[in-house]
Amino acid sequence: MTAGERLVTASPHLASGHTTPRIMWTVVASLVPVIGAAVWFFGPSAVFVIGAATAGALATERVFGRAGSLMDGSGLITGLLLGLTLPAGLPIWMAFVGGAFGIGFGKLIFGGLGQNVFNPALLGRAFLQAAFPVAMTTWPAEQVSWWTLRGDTFALPLMAGKAADVVTGATPLGLMKFEQQGTTLSHLMLGNTGGSLGETAGILITLCGLYLALRNYLNWRIPASIFLAVLVFAGLLHQLDPGRFPAPLFMLFSGGLMLGAWYMATDMVTSPVTNGGTWVFGAGVGFLVVVIRVWGGLAEGVMYAILLMNALVPFINRATQPRVLGTRERSGA
Amino acid sequence: MKKTTPKQDLLRGVWRENPVLVQALGLCPTLAVTNTVANSLAMGLATFFVLMGSSFLVSSFRRWVPREVRISTYILIIATFVTVADMTLAAVVPDIHKALGAFIALIVVNCIILGRQEAFASRNPVGRSLLDAAGTGAGFVISLLLMGGIREVLGQGTFLGVPLLGPHYEPWVIMILPPGGFLTLGVILLAISAIERRRASRAERAAAGTMRRAA
Numbered sequence: 001m002t003a004g005e006r007l008v009t010a011s012p013h014l015a016s017g018h019t020t021p022r023i024m025w026t027v028v029a030s031l032v033p034v035i036g037a038a039v040w041f042f043g044p045s046a047v048f049v050i051g052a053a054t055a056g057a058l059a060t061e062r063v064f065g066r067a068g069s070l071m072d073g074s075g076l077i078t079g080l081l082l083g084l085t086l087p088a089g090l091p092i093w094m095a096f097v098g099g100a101f102g103i104g105f106g107k108l109i110f111g112g113l114g115q116n117v118f119n120p121a122l123l124g125r126a127f128l129q130a131a132f133p134v135a136m137t138t139w140p141a142e143q144v145s146w147w148t149l150r151g152d153t154f155a156l157p158l159m160a161g162k163a164a165d166v167v168t169g170a171t172p173l174g175l176m177k178f179e180q181q182g183t184t185l186s187h188l189m190l191g192n193t194g195g196s197l198g199e200t201a202g203i204l205i206t207l208c209g210l211y212l213a214l215r216n217y218l219n220w221r222i223p224a225s226i227f228l229a230v231l232v233f234a235g236l237l238h239q240l241d242p243g244r245f246p247a248p249l250f251m252l253f254s255g256g257l258m259l260g261a262w263y264m265a266t267d268m269v270t271s272p273v274t275n276g277g278t279w280v281f282g283a284g285v286g287f288l289v290v291v292i293r294v295w296g297g298l299a300e301g302v303m304y305a306i307l308l309m310n311a312l313v314p315f316i317n318r319a320t321q322p323r324v325l326g327t328r329e330r331s332g333a
Numbered sequence: 334m335k336k337t338t339p340k341q342d343l344l345r346g347v348w349r350e351n352p353v354l355v356q357a358l359g360l361c362p363t364l365a366v367t368n369t370v371a372n373s374l375a376m377g378l379a380t381f382f383v384l385m386g387s388s389f390l391v392s393s394f395r396r397w398v399p400r401e402v403r404i405s406t407y408i409l410i411i412a413t414f415v416t417v418a419d420m421t422l423a424a425v426v427p428d429i430h431k432a433l434g435a436f437i438a439l440i441v442v443n444c445i446i447l448g449r450q451e452a453f454a455s456r457n458p459v460g461r462s463l464l465d466a467a468g469t470g471a472g473f474v475i476s477l478l479l480m481g482g483i484r485e486v487l488g489q490g491t492f493l494g495v496p497l498l499g500p501h502y503e504p505w506v507i508m509i510l511p512p513g514g515f516l517t518l519g520v521i522l523l524a525i526s527a528i529e530r531r532r533a534s535r536a537e538r539a540a541a542g543t544m545r546r547a548a
Binding site: 091109127130132133155158159160161 | 498499501502503505506507508510512516523
């Protein structure tokens, strides 16, 4: 809401002080440790990739957004989150394109913050995944020196990176899916595994997310229901055939599930408004993640699971409308 | 119907009433076969030919076709020309014919063509109908080429198969896939609506200025 606009409602009037910029900037602050971990594990490449994704998001917000929308911090969050979902060796021009697409087509085209159907960061990532499938699934292996770039970071815009001099590894999910090879759980939790920049440090992301949940800036029911759904569903499958289906804890801490559950699925704009609805939403995300990982052609499914459930949010909201106090009718029905 | 000049008949379909970009008709071929410039061109020219031929015949027969069976008559006439186009493409450019697949036969149900017969060719003399068909057909070809050009350059780095951006170009795979069609069309429609809105607001301001001067 811009200054000068007044919202007139019935009393009592309560001012909480929780403005959009304040919430957004708190989320940005809570992301700092996660970004720090990304830099720790992936070296300078992490800075460049996250920086380029953020620059793409902010530039688009500045050019096409409403006056002043740059300062509410939401564009910054989109850029940072997108950067955290990208592989370290991605050429930075691609990260920039992803950020621009996420803000432009994920948010501004719907009318700006609060109007978007899908999480802008994930939409940016989905676009990159469809546009540059090879670059988006090239996971750099651990390097000798922290300073080594993890890929052809500075490939010229529109040009492919030189893949030859990159040592590639695999993500724990990829290893599990294509080579039936597990990864130690402690490595998954601490983060020294292959994968996207920000998805590796499971415990750190959980701590940052818990902080936001305690501040009530994210609805704890969403991550809780996602984890519960993954644990129950993956646990059932594991009981049926331990040789074929990975253990539930492996499912929980591998891939982008932690980052997705804490930071992407909880996006206030694209998650249900009712508490009952958030349980449905989270359970749906968790279920789809396991389905895609186990039976899909891709190793990872968090992004598509969340985007699919984003599309269902209006229906979930309608189906879980609370009753009007003192009547048997649902509000707005 | 208001009387229009021959020039208007011809130019109307190109921009102001462009079948794809303004009326949003014929979106099925526009989205489905514009992944390369060559496909777009073949599809556009085939439709252009069918539109010209059908408009000519429908307009010539307009006094003898009973109202009750007019639609089926149009469809028969259109189908005749589609068959001609189909066989010609198969003989001249078999590769493109294969790539376009069922979409050539589906020109029969392209609502641009049926729409022009119903709205224009069946009520106007042959000459004006041909002008109208040429304009609408050209508008369709232009739209498809616009789509195909954007999608092929981004999606493959080539234009009509000629490499534009060097051997190291990283193709945007999404642009030659179906989502790329939707994205491209959406962006083009967005740009056109922005242009039209700017033009309208300028005209409004000009009109306001004239009124002030008159007062």
